[in-house]
Every structure is written in structure tokens, then in C-alpha cells.
Amino acid sequence: MQDGPEPSPLKLAYVVDSLVTGGAERLVVTFARATRNRPDIDLTVFVLSGGGTPFSDELERMDIEVVYLPGKTLLDVGRFLKLVSELRKRSIEYVHAHLTSSTVLGGWAAAFLRLPFATTIHNVKTSTARVSKIRGALYRSVLRMPGTVRIAVGQAVAKAARVDTGGRDCIVVPNAVSxxxxxxxxxxxxxxxxxxxxxxxxxxxxxxxxxxxxxxxxxxxxxxxxxxxxxxxxxxxxxxxxxxxxxxxxxxxxxxxxxxxxxxxxxxxxxxxxxxxxxxxxxxxxxxxxxxxxxxxxxxxxxxxxxxxxxxxxxxxxxxxxxxxxxxxxxxxxxxxxxxxxxxxxxxxxxxxxxxxxxxYGVNAWVEKLTKIYSNQKYQKRRFSFGLRNSTSAASFAADHRDETS
CATH class of the missing domain: 3.40.50.2000 (Glycogen Phosphorylase B;)
Known part of the structure; x- marks a missing residue:
């Protein structure tokens, strides 16, 4: 009796604001290094800025595909549509965002494509406190979307995040070091x-x-x-x-x-x-x-x-x-x-x-916790809902407010 065909790897997208410096950016690189030879993960990294940074160079040396999506403002409509297009073109099956802007754009793009979506919350205070009210509202709307998986890097972050999530719980997956x-x-x-x-x-x-x-x-x-x-x-x-x-x-x-x-x-x-x-x-x-x-x-x-x-x-x-x-x-x-x-x-x-x-805080246990989350939700389809008015689409909302979110 012959064994069945090998299961295909999960086509996973990591979306991150930049790859310049910082703990969240380092974790993206750590995950890429830990999974690059795994048969169950096919990772593509989407960056909402340009390349030529130490972390982006490190990813490229590992032969990890990096897609650069710089934009003029958070809700640059052209960038959002390109993100959707690039996700679709690569047949991405799961989207995982890191940091505020990536959570907003990645969450909307995943909802538009009806893909399962997770976001990692990295700090007890988000950057939205220092920018516009619109940006904060958009971030919170994604955290409260039906089907969004909220991952906190620690217990303190999970507790603090309940304000932005509207009282919804987070899955705690502590950071790791390689x-x-x-x-x-x-x-x-x-x-x-x-x-x-x-x-x-x-x-x-x-x-x-x-x-x-x-x-x-x-x-x-x-x-x-x-x-x-x-x-x-x-x-x-x-x-x-x-x-x-x-x-x-x-x-x-x-x-x-x-x-x-x-x-x-x-x-x-x-x-x-x-x-x-x-x-x-x-x-x-x-x-x-x-x-x-x-x-x-x-x-x-x-x-x-x-x-x-x-x-x-x-x-x-x-x-x-x-x-x-x-x-x-x-x-x-x-x-x-x-x-x-x-x-x-x-x-x-x-x-x-x-x-x-x-x-x-080892990498192996950390990766296993994340891949288990992906596996549990891989085949779930998401409702197209942004926590905004039902008649408001992502692109039209971005166009209406692009000057307020720069």
C-alpha cells in the first residue's frame, strides 16, 4: 500500500511595518530562520517600507521572498490594492501581521480575501497613542474583527490589550530568542x-x-x-x-x-x-x-x-x-x-x-505554538467585516480618510 501524497506547505504571509530595527522585526527574522527548511511552511514577508536594511538583507540571504510595499500614508489605496494583489498572486493561505500599520492593512486585506488572520501585539502601549484618532480607530477595528486571532507576546501585553480589543482575550505566545x-x-x-x-x-x-x-x-x-x-x-x-x-x-x-x-x-x-x-x-x-x-x-x-x-x-x-x-x-x-x-x-x-x-524561551517551542495556531485556522473562511459600517469598504474608507492617517 502506497502512502498518500505529502501535504502541501502552508503558504504563510508575514506583514510587518518595516525591517529596520526592533524586537518585532527581529522576531520575523527569527521565525524565518527557524522555518526555512520546514516542509510545512512556505513563508513570504511583506514589508510596508523599502528594503536595503540589515534585517531585509538577512532575509534575502536566507532566500526568503520579501515583498516591499512602501506607501505615502497608512491608507494609501494603491498600496492596499497591491497588497491584496500580491497575496492573491502567491495563493497565500494565512496572514500574520506585526505592529500597528501592518495590522490595519493586513487585517483588511485578509478580510477582503476571506483568509484567516492573526496579529501579534508586542507592547503594552500601542503607537496609536501618538498618532491620529483615525489610525487608532482602524487598529482597534481590526483587533475586534470576527475571526481575528490576537496573539500577545506576554501576560502584561495580553492584559493591557483588552482595552483595544474591546475585552476580547489574546493567546499568549511569549517571545523567543534563537x-x-x-x-x-x-x-x-x-x-x-x-x-x-x-x-x-x-x-x-x-x-x-x-x-x-x-x-x-x-x-x-x-x-x-x-x-x-x-x-x-x-x-x-x-x-x-x-x-x-x-x-x-x-x-x-x-x-x-x-x-x-x-x-x-x-x-x-x-x-x-x-x-x-x-x-x-x-x-x-x-x-x-x-x-x-x-x-x-x-x-x-x-x-x-x-x-x-x-x-x-x-x-x-x-x-x-x-x-x-x-x-x-x-x-x-x-x-x-x-x-x-x-x-x-x-x-x-x-x-x-x-x-x-x-x-x-527557546525558538522550537515558540514556533510550534505559532504553527499550531495556523494549522487550527488554516481552512476557516472569514467574514468580510471591518468593524465599521457594513456599507463601507476598505478602499472607500481609505480614500475618504487618507489625509488623516499619515
């Missing part, structure tokens, strides 16, 4: 020699320079640390989309007398190596979801000192890592000093962190 995020042997010594900090105690912060990350609080805390432990360096790794904010941080470092000890490295492609060179990872964020940067630090055995936001306390549970209230630079400084001045405790916390991330 083995690619672990620096190779010898990286620590090489980076420290390259940056001229061979004998220094090194602190590192990783994340885009935006208000959420509270780098002003971090500098205020580090200024206190540098007085007690002067032979230290603080590395700040991340791009700065707001030039004024970046200049203000540089001025603050100068005013605090720590300009020579704080190094703004910008966006880097060797983050694992930089993490391995550090003695402490620090985050002063005012809010988070489940930050990939913390997971990557843990995977490299770097002890963490972070604020008690998002799922930070949960992912660091039982490691001994200090978790302090946000907006309290003095408390952050004390916790940093405690670990900097205790070599044994620092080593124990780093080892515990490495063990915990390996046991609870």
Missing part, C-alpha cells in the same frame, strides 16, 4: 579590545532611542554609578530616529559629567558580541511588552538590571536579577552598584539567566 543571538567564543575579548575597554566594567543598554526607553533616567542613574565605580563604560546600542532627542541625551551626558564614559554606538549588527562584552545589561524603560533585548542578554549570560514593566519580572523570575520600579533612577543606580561591586553575585545571576532563557 541560538544566533549567542556570541561565539572569543567575542568578549575581541570587542573589549576593539573598543578600548579591556579592564573596564561595561554596562550595556540595547534599544531604539525613543521616549519609551527612558534613556534620560538611565543616564541619571549611571551618573551616580560612575562616581562610586569610575572605571566603567556605558554602551548605548540603538538607532536614534529623533535627532533632537539624541542631541538632548548627548547634552545631558555632558551636563552630568559622564560624556567620556557613555558611548552611543548607534544601530549595530554585532549586538550578540557587544552583549558578551558587557558585565551588566540595563534597561530603564517606562513600559515594555516582553523585550527581546532582555532575552538576548540572558542568552549570553549577562546579568540584567531592569525596570518592573511588561513581563520583565516574569522572565527574570528566580534568577536573582534586580527588578526596580520605573522612573526611579536612584533605585536603579543602587541596584547597578550592588551587582557591579559583587563579582560572585553577578556571575550567579548571569548563569541563572542563561539557564532560564534556555528552558522557557
Amino acid at each position: 541560538s544566533d543571538a549567542v556570541a561565539p567564543p572569543g567575542a568578549r575579548a575581541a570587542v573589549r579590545a576593539q573598543l578600548g575597554m579591556k579592564d573596564c566594567k561595561v554596562l550595556i543598554a540595547v534599544g531604539t532611542i525613543i521616549g519609551q526607553k527612558a534613556y534620560d533616567d538611565l543616564l541619571a542613574a549611571y551618573a551616580q554609578v560612575s562616581v562610586r565605580v569610575p572605571d566603567t563604560v556605558l554602551l548605548v546600542v540603538g538607532n536614534a530616529p529623533d535627532a533632537n532627542r539624541y542631541e538632548n541625551l548627548q547634552k545631558l551626558a555632558a551636563d552630568l559629567g559622564i560624556a567620556e564614559q557613555v558611548r552611543f554606538l548607534g544601530q549595530r549588527q554585532d549586538v550578540p558580541d557587544l552583549l558578551s562584552a558587557a558585565d551588566l545589561f540595563v534597561s530603564a524603560s517606562h513600559w515594555e511588552g516582553l523585550p527581546v533585548s532582555v532575552l538576548e542578554a540572558m542568552a549570553n549570560g549577562v546579568p540584567c538590571v531592569v525596570t518592573d514593566v511588561g513581563d520583565n519580572a516574569l522572565i527574570l523570575d528566580s534568577t536573582g536579577a534586580p527588578v526596580v520600579p520605573p522612573e526611579q533612577p536612584n533605585m536603579l543606580a543602587r541596584s547597578l552598584l550592588d551587582l557591579l561591586q559583587d563579582d560572585i553575585a553577578r556571575k550567579q545571576v548571569g548563569q541563572a539567566a542563561r539557564t532560564r532563557v534556555a528552558e522557557h
Whole structure:
């Protein structure tokens, strides 16, 4: 008796706002790397911006098809219609969006094509708070669509998202970190020699320079640390989309007398190596979801000192890592000093962190949870409904409001 034909792979679309930098973007790349040789997944990545970025280059080197869909505004009608066309042309069977704009456009396109749709919510606060009311309304309408699968990256995100989902629950699929995020042997010594900090105690912060990350609080805390432990360096790794904010941080470092000890490295492609060179990872964020940067630090055995936001306390549970209230630079400084001045405790916390991330935040389990969601809904057809007036189509609504959503 002959076996039946092999089942065809799921034609899966990931839609993401950009591939410049950030935890959500890194997760798209991580998923692509983890599934590229699987016979059950055929992934195409759709990006609502242009290419030529480190993450897009990484995907293309893996032979993952990337479709670029830059647009003038969120509801650029031409871009929306092209997204629909490209999804149809590739016979996409499931659409999964990441971040706000992709949720809006991906959700509408999937509904138009009657495809199953999921969106991952990455933060306890969405970017809609900082843009137009129309954008926020569109985002919430997709989260409340019949059939939308809402995935939260952590417990704190799931709880916070109930405001936008209208009380609807999310499936919690915690973020993961891949083995690619672990620096190779010898990286620590090489980076420290390259940056001229061979004998220094090194602190590192990783994340885009935006208000959420509270780098002003971090500098205020580090200024206190540098007085007690002067032979230290603080590395700040991340791009700065707001030039004024970046200049203000540089001025603050100068005013605090720590300009020579704080190094703004910008966006880097060797983050694992930089993490391995550090003695402490620090985050002063005012809010988070489940930050990939913390997971990557843990995977490299770097002890963490972070604020008690998002799922930070949960992912660091039982490691001994200090978790302090946000907006309290003095408390952050004390916790940093405690670990900097205790070599044994620092080593124990780093080892515990490495063990915990390996046991609870591995890529294989993460991918299996996601593919199970896709498999359960692959053959479901969706109603064409946007949570707006029944007579309003996506294209006509976009045309009516395109100037309000830029």
C-alpha cells in the first residue's frame, strides 16, 4: 500500500511595518530562520517600507521572498490594492501581521480575501497613542474583527490589550530568542579590545532611542554609578530616529559629567558580541511588552538590571536579577552598584539567566505554538467585516480618510 501524497506547505504571509530595527522585526527574522527548511511552511514577508536594511538583507540571504510595499500614508489605496494583489498572486493561505500599520492593512486585506488572520501585539502601549484618532480607530477595528486571532507576546501585553480589543482575550505566545543571538567564543575579548575597554566594567543598554526607553533616567542613574565605580563604560546600542532627542541625551551626558564614559554606538549588527562584552545589561524603560533585548542578554549570560514593566519580572523570575520600579533612577543606580561591586553575585545571576532563557524561551517551542495556531485556522473562511459600517469598504474608507492617517 502506497502512502498518500505529502501535504502541501502552508503558504504563510508575514506583514510587518518595516525591517529596520526592533524586537518585532527581529522576531520575523527569527521565525524565518527557524522555518526555512520546514516542509510545512512556505513563508513570504511583506514589508510596508523599502528594503536595503540589515534585517531585509538577512532575509534575502536566507532566500526568503520579501515583498516591499512602501506607501505615502497608512491608507494609501494603491498600496492596499497591491497588497491584496500580491497575496492573491502567491495563493497565500494565512496572514500574520506585526505592529500597528501592518495590522490595519493586513487585517483588511485578509478580510477582503476571506483568509484567516492573526496579529501579534508586542507592547503594552500601542503607537496609536501618538498618532491620529483615525489610525487608532482602524487598529482597534481590526483587533475586534470576527475571526481575528490576537496573539500577545506576554501576560502584561495580553492584559493591557483588552482595552483595544474591546475585552476580547489574546493567546499568549511569549517571545523567543534563537541560538544566533549567542556570541561565539572569543567575542568578549575581541570587542573589549576593539573598543578600548579591556579592564573596564561595561554596562550595556540595547534599544531604539525613543521616549519609551527612558534613556534620560538611565543616564541619571549611571551618573551616580560612575562616581562610586569610575572605571566603567556605558554602551548605548540603538538607532536614534529623533535627532533632537539624541542631541538632548548627548547634552545631558555632558551636563552630568559622564560624556567620556557613555558611548552611543548607534544601530549595530554585532549586538550578540557587544552583549558578551558587557558585565551588566540595563534597561530603564517606562513600559515594555516582553523585550527581546532582555532575552538576548540572558542568552549570553549577562546579568540584567531592569525596570518592573511588561513581563520583565516574569522572565527574570528566580534568577536573582534586580527588578526596580520605573522612573526611579536612584533605585536603579543602587541596584547597578550592588551587582557591579559583587563579582560572585553577578556571575550567579548571569548563569541563572542563561539557564532560564534556555528552558522557557527557546525558538522550537515558540514556533510550534505559532504553527499550531495556523494549522487550527488554516481552512476557516472569514467574514468580510471591518468593524465599521457594513456599507463601507476598505478602499472607500481609505480614500475618504487618507489625509488623516499619515
